[in-house]
Amino acid sequence: MIASADGPGRRWCAPSKSMCIRRRANRNRPSATRSTQRARKRVKKMHDIEFFDHTADIGFRLQRPSQKELFRDAAFAMFHIIEPDTDYHDLVNYEIAADGHDLEELMVNWLSELNFTFQTQGYVPLNIRLTFAAQSLTAVIQGYAVNRTVRNSQVEIKAVTYHRIYVRQEAGVWTTQVIFDI
Numbered sequence: 001m002i003a004s005a006d007g008p009g010r011r012w013c014a015p016s017k018s019m020c021i022r023r024r025a026n027r028n029r030p031s032a033t034r035s036t037q038r039a040r041k042r043v044k045k046m047h048d049i050e051f052f053d054h055t056a057d058i059g060f061r062l063q064r065p066s067q068k069e070l071f072r073d074a075a076f077a078m079f080h081i082i083e084p085d086t087d088y089h090d091l092v093n094y095e096i097a098a099d100g101h102d103l104e105e106l107m108v109n110w111l112s113e114l115n116f117t118f119q120t121q122g123y124v125p126l127n128i129r130l131t132f133a134a135q136s137l138t139a140v141i142q143g144y145a146v147n148r149t150v151r152n153s154q155v156e157i158k159a160v161t162y163h164r165i166y167v168r169q170e171a172g173v174w175t176t177q178v179i180f181d182i
Contacts, residue, residue: 049077057163058155059179070167070174071137072128074107075114079124081180082115082155088144092123099136103167107176110137111160122146155182 050061060077064070096113100106117123125143159181167176 049073049080051077051081054163054179056182057161057179058182059164059177061175061177063173063175065173067132067169067174068130070176071107071110071130074111074176074178075125075128078111078114078157078160078178078180079118082118082157083124088124089147090145091142092145093140093142094121094123096139096141097136101135104162104165106135106137107167107178108160108162108165110139111178115157115160118146157182 048062052059052061058081060074060081062070062073062077064073094117096110096117098106098109098113100109114125122145123141123143124146125141127142129140131138131140157180161179161181163179165176165178167174169175
């Protein structure tokens, strides 16, 4: 990821595409400063995520040492793509649950729930704690509520697709590929 200062915020560019996402500076929000700093560090650590373009779509591939890290960072990768170009407001805590017959369906349902929550409530996650059960997951999330009246995303994700999706574990490493319809 390449970061370059640009006015009051920063512009973050994914390495394998020309799309840039503008992030505004966190002004006058002392209670959220630590969370914001942690989130920025997390995005910087996500340099190993491969973003790619697909016909009228966009996707990513990533590898993590655990299933929890894989699902958590898949959520952050999705929000790296759709990060809204607006000011953040109050910190919010919320829960999301998802289930699926297999890991691929669980990943699609998980990211779809997050996208739905963003589209309807304007919630952007900063910290995610995941708990897995047999065929489901529950997430306790701390994040920002984005001002819904002026929300303006760089990219709108219409759907999380099943096209060429995979979630697998090989040699102790969890790997996924997800493609979004934009």
